[in-house]
Amino acid sequence: MGAPVTAPAPPAPAPPPAARPRRRAARRRALADTATAYAFLAAALVVFALFSWWPILRSAVLGFQEVDFASGSTWVGLANFERLLADPLFFTAWRNTGLFTLYALVLGFAVPFLTAVLLNEFRHAKAYFRTLVYLPVMLPPVVVALMWKWFYDPGPGLINEALRTLHLPTSAWLDSSSTALVSLVIVATWANMGTTTLIYLAALQTVPGELYEAAELDGANLWQRLRHVTVPQTRFVLLVLLLLQIVATMQVFTEPYVMTGGGPQDSTVTVMFLVYRYAFVYNDFGAASAMSLLLLIVLAVFSALYLRATRGSEE
Amino acid sequence: MPASARTLVRPAVLRTRRGRLVYWSVLAVSLALFTAAFIVPLYWAATGAVKAPDELARTPPTYVPQEWHPENYARAWREMDLGRYFLNTVVLAGGAWLVQLAVQVPAAYALSKLRPRFGRVVLALMLVTLMMPVTALLVPVYLTVVDVPLFNRNLINSPSAVWLPAAANAFNIYILKNFFDRIPDDLLDAARMDGAGALTTLARVVLPLSRPILAVVSILSIVTAWKDFLWPLLVIPDPARQPLSVFLQRVAPDTPLNILMAGLVLASLPLIALFLVFQRQIVGGLTAGGLKG
Numbered sequence: 001m002g003a004p005v006t007a008p009a010p011p012a013p014a015p016p017p018a019a020r021p022r023r024r025a026a027r028r029r030a031l032a033d034t035a036t037a038y039a040f041l042a043a044a045l046v047v048f049a050l051f052s053w054w055p056i057l058r059s060a061v062l063g064f065q066e067v068d069f070a071s072g073s074t075w076v077g078l079a080n081f082e083r084l085l086a087d088p089l090f091f092t093a094w095r096n097t098g099l100f101t102l103y104a105l106v107l108g109f110a111v112p113f114l115t116a117v118l119l120n121e122f123r124h125a126k127a128y129f130r131t132l133v134y135l136p137v138m139l140p141p142v143v144v145a146l147m148w149k150w151f152y153d154p155g156p157g158l159i160n161e162a163l164r165t166l167h168l169p170t171s172a173w174l175d176s177s178s179t180a181l182v183s184l185v186i187v188a189t190w191a192n193m194g195t196t197t198l199i200y201l202a203a204l205q206t207v208p209g210e211l212y213e214a215a216e217l218d219g220a221n222l223w224q225r226l227r228h229v230t231v232p233q234t235r236f237v238l239l240v241l242l243l244l245q246i247v248a249t250m251q252v253f254t255e256p257y258v259m260t261g262g263g264p265q266d267s268t269v270t271v272m273f274l275v276y277r278y279a280f281v282y283n284d285f286g287a288a289s290a291m292s293l294l295l296l297i298v299l300a301v302f303s304a305l306y307l308r309a310t311r312g313s314e315e
Numbered sequence: 316m317p318a319s320a321r322t323l324v325r326p327a328v329l330r331t332r333r334g335r336l337v338y339w340s341v342l343a344v345s346l347a348l349f350t351a352a353f354i355v356p357l358y359w360a361a362t363g364a365v366k367a368p369d370e371l372a373r374t375p376p377t378y379v380p381q382e383w384h385p386e387n388y389a390r391a392w393r394e395m396d397l398g399r400y401f402l403n404t405v406v407l408a409g410g411a412w413l414v415q416l417a418v419q420v421p422a423a424y425a426l427s428k429l430r431p432r433f434g435r436v437v438l439a440l441m442l443v444t445l446m447m448p449v450t451a452l453l454v455p456v457y458l459t460v461v462d463v464p465l466f467n468r469n470l471i472n473s474p475s476a477v478w479l480p481a482a483a484n485a486f487n488i489y490i491l492k493n494f495f496d497r498i499p500d501d502l503l504d505a506a507r508m509d510g511a512g513a514l515t516t517l518a519r520v521v522l523p524l525s526r527p528i529l530a531v532v533s534i535l536s537i538v539t540a541w542k543d544f545l546w547p548l549l550v551i552p553d554p555a556r557q558p559l560s561v562f563l564q565r566v567a568p569d570t571p572l573n574i575l576m577a578g579l580v581l582a583s584l585p586l587i588a589l590f591l592v593f594q595r596q597i598v599g600g601l602t603a604g605g606l607k608g
Contacts, residue, residue, distance in 0.1 A: 033429060033431070034429075034431040034432050036429060036512075036513050037425040037429035037430070037431030037434065037513075038425070038431055040421040040422065040424060040425035040429065040513065040517075041421070041422050041425045041426070041431070041437065043417065043418045043421065043422070043482075044418050044419065044421070044422035044441075044482075044483075044488065045422075045437070047418055047479050047480075047482045047483045048440075048441060048444070048483045048485075050459060050463060050464065050465075050479070050483075051456055051459060051460075051479055051480040051482075051483045052444045052447075052480075052483040052485075053440065053444070054455075054459060054464060055452050055455035055456045055458075055459055056444065056447055056452065056455070058455040058458070058459075059451070059452055059454070059455045062454060062455055062458075067458065069461065069462070117323065118341075118345065120322050120323070121322055121323060121324050122342055122345070124342060125342070125346060128346075129345075129349060130598070131591075131594065132349050132350065132353040132354065133349070133353065134590070134597075134598070135353055135357070135587070135590070136353065138538070138583070138586040138587055138589070138590040139542075139583050139586065139587075140541060140542045140544070140559070140560050140582060140583065140586070141542060141544055141560070142544050142559075142560040142561075142563055142564045143560075143563065143579045143582055143583050145564075146563060146564070146567050146575065146579055147356065147360045147576070147579055148356075150360075150363070150572065150576070151356060151359065155374045156371065156372060156373055156374045156375070156376045157376075158355070158356065158359045158376070161375055161376055162351075164375065190352070190353075190356075195601060198598055198601055199601055202601070204322075205320070207322075209320060209321025209322070210321075212321055212322070212323060212325075213321065216325060222323065222324065225323055226323060229323075230323060247448055250448075251448055251449070251450040251451065253450060253545055254544050254545060257545075258544075258564050258567075272450050272453075275450075275453065275454070276453075276545075279453070279454050279457070280549060285454055285458070288454050289454045289455070292451045292452070292453065292454055295448070295451050296447070296448065296451040296452075299448045299451060300446075303446045303448075306446075307446070
């Protein structure tokens with residue numbers, strides 16, 4: 001995110017002695033300007049300090065503390081982590097989150113990219129397609145989750161009815177521990193793929209047409225052109241969205257909370273779900289913070305990769 | 316994009332008979348598939364809302380309602396007291412929008428045009444927060460809201476518990492600043508020569524030129540606040556003050572399905588309307604962060 005910050009105007013060449021009072025006046029004006037600037041920044045500095053910087057610093061230590069609203073926090077060493085490790089759901093939550101992220105990448109990464117490649121070829125109805133895929137992004141996630149909970153109903157639900165009409169096998173969807181997690185990934189992909197599809201579409205339009213022509217002269221077929229021209233040319237956007245998607249899906253909460261409540265048989269308990277339960281059901285803010293800290297470290301690795309990817313492109 | 320832009324498929328192929336046949340078949344299949352995937356679910360919810368309860372429970376379901384009960388929408392509005400929750404959501408989303416503009420526009424202007432000492436450090440510290448996953452900071456931000464340091468205030472159940480954390484959004488400041496950077500300094504210097512102060516310059520010169528980016532930031536902040544669920548669930552425990560998302564999730568298990576679907580459809584309408592009106596700005600906002608190929 002190396003924003004090009006315009007450097008302040010270079011200092012004027014050393015003025016003759018007679019100009020010294022003028023220089024002092026200039027310095028006073030520069031000071032006044034800085035004061036004005038910080039007056040404009042004041043509100044932002046206060047909200048960042050209170051609701052961003054201070055919580056970030058605090059997140060590093062809360063995992064090692066016991067939080068008590070009345071008497072304040074006390075250091076408890078690794079006790080929070082020990083309590084987490086003793087909870088069998090701890091490993092379940094990490095496994096489910098890992099699986100969710102994996103499925104979300106297979107679906108939520110491949111489907112939008114291939115959709116964008118397809119839509120980019122169309123000479124008709126482009127606006128209609130774009131509106132369609134983006135429409136679910138505008139729906140509140142809770143609305144999406146509650147609607148799909150009904151669509152997944154194995155009996156009168158929309159999904160199984162569609163499958164029956166097409167003579168395809170039906171499924172228990174949310175009611176079975178083996179399909180519940182995948183069902184949630186399908187909903188999340190349906191709801192969010194509009195954003196990634198449109199970003200890919202914008203990236204595809206920057207691929208120079210001459211490259212396709214050159215590949216054709218070398219005898220490349222459609223598949224080879226996709227592999228050796230389209231993918232390398234959009235590599236940067238693909239990589240950035242891949243990492244952003246990993247970071248977003250590892251924090252999944254609303255879908256399991258609204259649609260399955262973590263079930264059946266804990267098959268949809270995710271890391272954030274467990275953080276929520278520790279903090280706001282068990283009132284154990286220490287263990288919740290310890291869990292958040294672990295998630296933060298895992299996500300920090302991906303964020304670092306993201307930073308490296310974005311920096312690499314600017315050079 | 317001009318219609319002639321070269322893409323993956325060879326243009327010469329599209330001019331052959333066979334090529335045209337394949338093109339139109341793929342287009343037709345895609346139209347059917349995408350409409351089925353994205354319109355049918357919405358149709359299903361909107362028509363499910365007007366069905367009678369016994370019709371809804373039937374297997375296989377009816378594709379077109381046999382009996383129409385459009386009054387279910389009015390019933391949902393009345394029985395669920397949706398007016399109150401719409402108002403709550405408007406207060407939260409509208410307030411978040413205004414607070415964000417009031418905080419972020421002056422900050423971006425200061426960083427872009429007034430360029431104070433340590434301005435780059437401040438910007439870097441703000442951008443670093445973008446690397447922090449929001450939900451992983453849930454507990455410390457919640458603890459801050461329960462007892463705001465220095466001010467010793469408990470913001471639980473107050474709309475500012477939603478407004479203020481939303482204002483600490485580095486992405487908006489970043490895209491605003493990027494836009495302001497492209498306004499020539501000469502324009503601002505000219506205003507300054509005429510004796511305009513920093514505030515007047517912002518209001519008279521910068522803001523009128525910045526309508527496109529202000530639209531993007533406004534829509535982003537309103538849509539985000541309207542869709543939000545987890546944060547208001549935590550900081551607005553008072554049932555009477557909750558926004559639509561939290562309310563609908565809470566009452567869903569005890570609401571008849573057709574009434575619930577009517578409520579869900581009604582809760583989605585404002586954002587869908589916003590999307591259809593401001594589609595260009597919303598899609599433009601996606602690439603505003605500089606995510607270009």
